[in-house]
Amino acid sequence: MKSAVETLNPTRVRLTVEVPFEELKDSLDAAYKKINQQVTVPGFRKGKIPARVIDQRFGRGAVLEEAVNDALPKLYQSAVEEGELNPLGQPEVDITDLKDNELLAFTAEVDIRPEIEIPDYSGIEVEVDAVEVSDEEVDKAVEQLRERFASTSVVERAAAEGDVVKVDLEAKVDGEVLEDGVAQGVDYTIGSGELLDGIDDAVTGLEAGGTATFTSELKGGSAAGSEAEVSVKVESVSARELPELDDDFAQMASEFDTIGELREDSRKRLGQQKKYEQATEAQEKVLDALLALCDVPVPDKLLEEEVSTRKHNLINHQLGQMGLDLATYLQMQDKTEEDFDAELKEQAEKGIRTQFVLDELVSTEKLNVSQEELTEHLMRRAQSSGMSPDQFAQAVVEGGQVPMLVGEVARGKALAHVVEAVTVTDTNGETVDLDDEDETAETVDAESGSEDAPAEASEGSSEEAAEASGESSEKPAKSED
Known part of the structure; x- marks a missing residue:
C-alpha cells in the first residue's frame, strides 16, 4: 500500500491511498463467505457456493463492494498511522479507482489536531x-445561621414584611386556569423574593382569609414567560422570631460554647x-x-x-x-x-x-x-x-x-x-x-x-x-x- 498526505489547511488533510489488489485477498475471501451465508442457489448447500457461481449469479461488482467496505477502515487506519496523524472525527472517503485484479485507490479528507507550539509562559x-x-461579612454569615433557627407562631393581624404567610395560588393566562397553575398551602416569607414578582405587595396588609389579585410574568411551567393573572388567598399569618445572638444560641446552633x-x-x-x-x-x-x-x-x-x-x-x-x-x-x-x-x-x-x-x-x-x-x-x-x-x-x-x-x-x-x-x-x-x-x-x-x-x-x-x-x-x- 502507498499513501501520501496533502495538507489542505492547518487542521485538515487529504490522504491519497493506492492498494495493490493482492492486499484485498482477505477482504475478498470474507466477502464471498458473507454472501455465501446470505443467499441460496439451487444445487448447492448453503455456505458451499463456489466463488465463480456467486460472480455469475450476483455479479462480481457486489463482491467487490462488500470487500472494499470491509477493507477501507483498516486501510484508512494504516494510512493514518503511516502519516503519523491525529485525526478528529470521521473521514470523508472517495473511491477514485477500482480495477478488478489490479488496484484500489481512494482519498480520505479528515480534520486533524493542529500542531501547537507552546511558547514560554513563565512571564505570565x-x-x-x-x-x-470583613466584619460585615461575618455578621451576614452569622445572621444567615440565625435565620435558619428562627421560630414562627401564628398571629391574628395583617401580614407584614418578614412574616411567613401560608397561601393558596391560582394562575390564569388569557382567562384560562393553567393545569400547573394551582398551588395550595404554600409557605412564603414576605420580602424573600422566592415566589412570583408582585406577591409581596399583594399579601402585605392581608389577614387570614384575605384575598388579592396581581399580574406577574411566570418564570417556569407550561406558560413560562407569559403574563398571568394570579389570585392569592392568605390562609394564615405567622410571625418569625429570631433567637438572641448570645452564648446560648452558639451552643444550640454549633459545637461552640x-x-x-x-x-x-x-x-x-x-x-x-x-x-x-x-x-x-x-x-x-x-x-x-x-x-x-x-x-x-x-x-x-x-x-x-x-x-x-x-x-x-x-x-x-x-x-x-x-x-x-x-x-x-x-x-x-x-x-x-x-x-x-x-x-x-x-x-x-x-x-x-x-x-x-x-x-x-x-x-x-x-x-x-x-x-x-x-x-x-x-x-x-x-x-x-x-x-x-x-x-x-x-x-x-x-x-x-x-x-x-x-x-x-x-x-x-x-x-x-x-x-x-x-x-x-x-x-x-x-x-x-x-x-x-x-x-x-x-x-x-x-x-x-x-x-x-x-x-x-x-x-x-x-x-x-x-x-x-x-x-x-x-x-x-x-x-x-
Missing part, C-alpha cells in the same frame, strides 16, 4: 482578589471559601493569558459539531428540566437568537482551543494520571452528578468514557503546572501561593456543613478549571481515542 502575570474577610468562638469559626470558613475562589480566579486568568499566547486554529467542522452539541444540551436538558423553551429563555435573558448563537460559538471555540493547548502541555510535560487521582476525580464527578460513586463508575465504564475522565484529570494537572510557573499577585500586591489550592477547596467542602457552602467546593481541584472556563464536550479527545 495575573492579579486576583485578595483574601480579606460562646458567640465569639462561633464568629471566629465563621470568619475562618469565609476565608477558606475566598481562598478557593481566589485559586479558581487565578486558574481562569492564567488560562486566558496562556491561550492569548498560543496560535490555535480550530477545525470548522469540529466547531460546528461542538456548537450543535452545546445548543442541544442546553435546550433539551437544562432548559427542558426547567420547563422552558429557547424562545422563553432568550426573552428572560434579553438576548436575540443571533446574540445567543454568537456567545455559544465563542464559548465552544474557547473550549476547543483550551483542550488542544492543555493536551499539548500534557504531552510535552509528560504528565501522567495515577489511579488515585482518577479515583478522586471520579468521586467528585459522581457527587456533582447526584449519583453514587459505584453508579457513576459503572456508567463511565459502560459508556467507554474512562479515557475522557483521564483526559480531564491530565488537563487539570497541565493547567496547575502552568499556574505554578507564573506570577500571581493579589490586589494588595502580595504574591499568592496556590500550592495548597486543592487542600483549601477540600477543607471548605469538608468543614462547611451548611447549605451556604459554595457549590464549587464539591469539585475540589484544578482539573475542573478548564471545563469551567468553557472547555469543549470532549469530542476531540473521544475522536482521537
Whole structure:
C-alpha cells in the first residue's frame, strides 16, 4: 500500500491511498463467505457456493463492494498511522479507482489536531482578589445561621414584611386556569423574593382569609414567560422570631460554647471559601493569558459539531428540566437568537482551543494520571452528578468514557503546572501561593456543613478549571481515542 498526505489547511488533510489488489485477498475471501451465508442457489448447500457461481449469479461488482467496505477502515487506519496523524472525527472517503485484479485507490479528507507550539509562559502575570474577610461579612454569615433557627407562631393581624404567610395560588393566562397553575398551602416569607414578582405587595396588609389579585410574568411551567393573572388567598399569618445572638444560641446552633468562638469559626470558613475562589480566579486568568499566547486554529467542522452539541444540551436538558423553551429563555435573558448563537460559538471555540493547548502541555510535560487521582476525580464527578460513586463508575465504564475522565484529570494537572510557573499577585500586591489550592477547596467542602457552602467546593481541584472556563464536550479527545 502507498499513501501520501496533502495538507489542505492547518487542521485538515487529504490522504491519497493506492492498494495493490493482492492486499484485498482477505477482504475478498470474507466477502464471498458473507454472501455465501446470505443467499441460496439451487444445487448447492448453503455456505458451499463456489466463488465463480456467486460472480455469475450476483455479479462480481457486489463482491467487490462488500470487500472494499470491509477493507477501507483498516486501510484508512494504516494510512493514518503511516502519516503519523491525529485525526478528529470521521473521514470523508472517495473511491477514485477500482480495477478488478489490479488496484484500489481512494482519498480520505479528515480534520486533524493542529500542531501547537507552546511558547514560554513563565512571564505570565495575573492579579486576583485578595483574601480579606470583613466584619460585615461575618455578621451576614452569622445572621444567615440565625435565620435558619428562627421560630414562627401564628398571629391574628395583617401580614407584614418578614412574616411567613401560608397561601393558596391560582394562575390564569388569557382567562384560562393553567393545569400547573394551582398551588395550595404554600409557605412564603414576605420580602424573600422566592415566589412570583408582585406577591409581596399583594399579601402585605392581608389577614387570614384575605384575598388579592396581581399580574406577574411566570418564570417556569407550561406558560413560562407569559403574563398571568394570579389570585392569592392568605390562609394564615405567622410571625418569625429570631433567637438572641448570645452564648446560648452558639451552643444550640454549633459545637461552640460562646458567640465569639462561633464568629471566629465563621470568619475562618469565609476565608477558606475566598481562598478557593481566589485559586479558581487565578486558574481562569492564567488560562486566558496562556491561550492569548498560543496560535490555535480550530477545525470548522469540529466547531460546528461542538456548537450543535452545546445548543442541544442546553435546550433539551437544562432548559427542558426547567420547563422552558429557547424562545422563553432568550426573552428572560434579553438576548436575540443571533446574540445567543454568537456567545455559544465563542464559548465552544474557547473550549476547543483550551483542550488542544492543555493536551499539548500534557504531552510535552509528560504528565501522567495515577489511579488515585482518577479515583478522586471520579468521586467528585459522581457527587456533582447526584449519583453514587459505584453508579457513576459503572456508567463511565459502560459508556467507554474512562479515557475522557483521564483526559480531564491530565488537563487539570497541565493547567496547575502552568499556574505554578507564573506570577500571581493579589490586589494588595502580595504574591499568592496556590500550592495548597486543592487542600483549601477540600477543607471548605469538608468543614462547611451548611447549605451556604459554595457549590464549587464539591469539585475540589484544578482539573475542573478548564471545563469551567468553557472547555469543549470532549469530542476531540473521544475522536482521537
